[in-house]
Amino acid sequence: MKKKLKLLLFGIALLTICASYVPIKPKSNYLYRFQNPALTIEQRVNDLVSRLTLQEKVAQMLNSAPAVERLGIPAYNWWNESLHGIARTPFKVTVYPQAIGMAATFDVNSLHQMAEYTADEGRAIYNESIKKNQRGIYLGLTYWTPNINIFRDPRWGRGQETYGEDPFLTASMGKAFVTGLQGTDPVYLKAAACAKHYAVHSGPEPLRHEFNIDVNDYDLWDTYLPAFRELVVNAKVAGVMCAYNAFRGQPCCGSDILLTDILRNQWKFTGYMTSDCGAIDDFYQKHKTHTDAEKASVDAVLHGTDVECGNVSYLSLYKAVQDHLITEQQIDVSLKRLFTIRFRLGLFDPIGSNKYDKITTAALEAPEHKAHALKMARQSIVLLKNQNNTLPLSKILKKIAVIGPNADNANSVLGNYNGFPSEISTPYKAIKAKLSNNADVFCDQAINYTSASYTRNIDLGEVGRVDGHKGFKAEYYQNGDLSGTPAATRIESAINYIWREGTFVTGNVSQKNFSASWTTNYTAPSTDEITFELSGNKPYKLVIDGQERTLSGEPDGMGVKSYVLSTVQGKTYHIKLEYRQTEGRATFNFKAGVAIKADLNVIAQRVKDADAIVFVGGISPQLEGEEMRVNYEGFSGGDRTSIQLPKVQTDLLKALKQTGKPVIFVIMTGSAIAIPWEAENTSAILNAWYGGQSGGTAIADVLFGDYNPAGRLPVTFYKSDDDLSKFDDYSMNNRTYRYFTDKPLYGFGYGLSYTTFKYSQLTLPSAVDGNKAVPVTFKVTNNGSRDGEEVVELYVSHPNSPMKTAIRALKGFKRIYLKAGESRSLTFNLSPQDLSITSKDGITKELPGKIMVSVGGSQPDTQTRLTQKTIERSFTIKS
Known part of the structure; x- marks a missing residue:
């Protein structure tokens, strides 16, 4: 979603978002007909909409719909995510493999079950949140998932969110997700899915807000529309999200062909349509097809875009009615679609009216959910090469080296659009746990993804000590200046937070106005130059040994700031972090590390006595994703400029091969990587995607034969960049296995077994x-x-x-x-x-x-x- 969105833009619409919810009265004493569950949903929706003023109607068409206190209508935020488990929530949740990894399972039953479990956790979060009258973003039941765009080009950074390059596989997996998430109750939706981004959309990321795409009717109907048709016509998906880009000269959220002709008229879609976040502003700011917010909003609504996400252009609809550009009755069409979904979710019925109201927080990270995350992580792994039956490895190895930028990187297994679990398994930790205590498991990051220079992280949550505990002592205050007695105190192992509006930081400490401090003591094991990095959107401080340190970095406070401390071996340093928050969303991140310049030959010499070398490389969601600030060699703006494995990784693998020991290459990625040298010269190759919270355990299970791999590639692995057409060319000529006329390195559907x-x-x-x-x-x-x-x-x-x-x-x-x-x-x-x-x-x-x-x-x-x-x-x- 559009990262530059400013919550300030929501000011007008959000004035009443925290207003108290007026409980629906007992059946015998309803104030309004829409509160009566005995009536049909259509009757109730019509009654509710008829009672709203025009100003109230317009406000309900923003993703952050405010409460209408006089009618007992609670606030609701339509923006929620559940790509591979509930995402971006303040609760701890189960995180499954990234969508592209789930596609590699080729198992609709597993995906359906995952979606059911995800909906359970979503209901648990919603039920718990409304008890506390928390109705902010990422706490609702309308999930803007699945992403069923066709992954036509491996350079697209968001391809990891899709089910791959094939329309049939995408449609099958997407349908399984929708039916699992929405449930089978004849009256209530367990949750509401949303097919996105409709419909011809797959990068480049830097062009998405202004890009005009035209494809011929053959490609449109043969490749880009089948999955959307399956979800709309057969899976009965509740929502659809229109894309940022334009199609044949019209923004997708105002397209005659896509929205009016195909979606509403041909496919008879009756659900709700949301814009992508900020897409309405793009009408007049980027595409230049409209002159202002008023005309853009009118056109979007008349084409059936019912919700505006991210910005507040739709507030101009009030004036548009006065200017006779649109009628109130035409706005009512959208209102009725929106409230129909909310009624189908049971949001206007007495608590306990539907079985989903009974789902409690016990569903979060339930044992069966965690077991299923491991199952799908195992199922997703694709064995690409196994020369001379190198795998599975013996569990009685005396020494094994686990090296590479993803060897012990918890961020990489989570992918993007993710939640956060209580526990994350990395390859190193899982391999170490798999072997006996007598085995020597050596771990080293060795290099960065694209460079031999990298930062070796210092885990202060592990090596820091305070009051006899590992980690940080966190103290939270229900004020903005760290004054008085802390409202909550606890020990924390990491500082990596996004506190959403309308939530609690911890316990009863509200996010709206709080401050916090974290303290620990670090005893330096060696003499080093340690770099502390901090980032957040509100004021923060770094205090070392009682002295505030001056941070260098971006002056606006939105980027990373840093401080370099020269440490002396054996000396203990008292480290304190302070954060102050008054309003809006709060973010704060902290990490520490030592700069390293790797020598590849030295690394190889260090592991030459190992019985086997497992190199865990590939790329990372820190490099590929949505409209990112990334500009490393081979990467730009979230996309890739080359599909080749970064050269430094190939160079290290060449050095490791010279040891004469078996070299197993484990790839983490959200997309296809060209690995021609590795395919010829390594002993074995596993593609493990971004495997979710149990990704490391699944890798270890496959490496040592506790699980026999059977994953299949949902995308073509090409030999080189020369195999690719122009990125911004949406023609399917010579793209994907269905039209590629040369021989790939590894084809769609490929995968080995033991x-x-x-x-x-x-x-x-x-x-x-x-x-x-x-x-x-x-x-x-x-x-x-x-x-x-x-x-x-x-x-x-x-x-x-x-x-x-x-x-x-x-x-x-x-x-x-x-x-x-x-x-x-x-x-x-x-x-x-x-x-x-x-x-x-x-x-x-x-x-x-x-x-x-x-x-x-x-x-x-x-x-x-x-x-x-x-x-x-x-x-x-x-x-």
């Missing part, structure tokens, strides 16, 4: 009439020596089509478990839609002719790389 599988007895009719489903039956056998899972993939191609079609397209997949020697017969039923072709006009047609069906553990052209074999048969659709 066992082998055989496919046989593929049967299907030789000819069928059009408009009929085609059964495809076959047998899968685990003919290896280990139990394991297999992802069965079915592809369809039209080799003699007179019209443009994909080289091949995924049309079925299923993850199954087979014991060694076990066989299972499976049947896929290909629908007429699965066998259809998209015309150049975007019309789906089922044409007579030959169709090739392939089933196996990969695409048919990659079978020489795999132990899994694919088999093919063709049939004919009769005219």
Whole structure:
């Protein structure tokens, strides 16, 4: 979401956001008809909207909708996130693998279960928050997830939030998420999902606010729209978010084609539409299609954009009615859609009216949720290479080296749009826990992602001491000047906070007006130059040994400021941090480290006596993501300028290879990385994505054979940048496995196992009439020596089509478990839609002719790389 948003812009709309909620009265004594649950939702919505003034209606169309105290309508914030677990909440929650990792599981059942658990935690947060009358951002039940944009180009930094490059996989996983999150109750939504960003949107990030995209109708309907159609028409998603960019000259949030014609008229969508955050301002500030906020807001609403996120252009709708640019009745259309969702969530019914009201904070990080996070992390890991059965490793190794920038980096496993769990597993910690106490597990960051220079972090939460405890002594005051007696005192292990508006900092200390201090004592183990880094959006201080230190850095206080302290070995330093907060959102972060310049040959010499070397590298959500302030070699603005693995990592791997010891490369990434040297020269390669809170444990389980990997790539791994088209070209020509005509390094759907599988007895009719489903039956056998899972993939191609079609397209997949020697017969039923072709006009047609069906553990052209074999048969659709 747009990082520059200023809460000041919300001032007018938020004046009453903290107003007391007037409880709904008992059934026998309702003041208003809309409070009566016995009426239909439509009746209740109509009654409520009829009682609002125009000013009140307009305010309800902001994401931060204020309370209407006179009617007992509580405040509500539509902006909430749950990409891979509830995100950005002040509560501790379960964090699952990043979306791209969940896509790599190729398991709709696991994703559906994850979404159910996420909705449980979301309900627990909402239920607990309204008890305290906390109704701010990230505490509601309308989640702006899933991101079902097609990951057409691996350079896009937000591709990690998607389910990959394939429309069928994206649609299947997206549907599983929506149905799991929204629940099956005939009356109430457990939570409301939102399909985003509708519809032709996938970078570049620096251009997204002004970029005008045009694609032909074939690509629009063949690639960019199928997943949205599936979620709207079949999954009945509650909401849709329109994108920042323009489509064919109109901003997506005011598009005749996307919103009016397709979404509302063709697909009959009746849910609510929200803008991306700040997108309405882009109409007149970036796209220049409108002259001011008033005209932009009118156009967006008339196209069906019901909520404005982030800014307050919609407040101009009051004047727009007076200026006869829009009628109050047209505004009512949006109001009714919005309140319908809130009623379906049960937000206007007496507490206890629906079963979801009973979900308590016991659901947060529930044992079954944490177990499922580990399951999905294991399922997501893709084994790309295993030369001479290097893996699994023996658990009786005497020494193992775990090195690299992601070896012990808790930030990388969490991805972006994430929550924060109570515990995070990193590869180093998990490997150390896996082996006996006699094993020597050596860990070293060794390098940064893009440079041999890096900062070795000093974990003051671990090495600092105060009052006989590890960590920091935190003292919180319910005032802005650290005066009086602390309202709350506790020991903390880290200082990394975002306190949202309308929440509590800790206990009963309100975020609205507080101050805090953290103290610890650090005894220097060596003589070093330590850099302390602080960042926050309110005043803060660093005090060392009773003296405030002058910080260097950005003068506006929004960026990182630092102070360098020269320490002497054995000396103890008293460190104190102070923070003062009066209003608005509060953020404060603190870390310490020592600058290091690595010598790659020295690193290699240090680990040459190890039995195995595990290099945990790749990239990080600190480098790729949404509209970021990042400008390292190969990265820009959240995107990548190159898909090559950063050179310093390849150089270190070359040095490690010279030791003669097995080198296992574990990649953390949210996107495809070009690793041609590594593919030829390392002993084994695991792609572990950003694995969530249990990512490290899952990696260790696969490395040592406690779990047999079966993840599959949801994106193509190209050989080099030369394989890519222009980033800002949205044509699908030579993009993704469906249209890429060269040979990739690792193809979509690729993934190895510690066992082998055989496919046989593929049967299907030789000819069928059009408009009929085609059964495809076959047998899968685990003919290896280990139990394991297999992802069965079915592809369809039209080799003699007179019209443009994909080289091949995924049309079925299923993850199954087979014991060694076990066989299972499976049947896929290909629908007429699965066998259809998209015309150049975007019309789906089922044409007579030959169709090739392939089933196996990969695409048919990659079978020489795999132990899994694919088999093919063709049939004919009769005219």
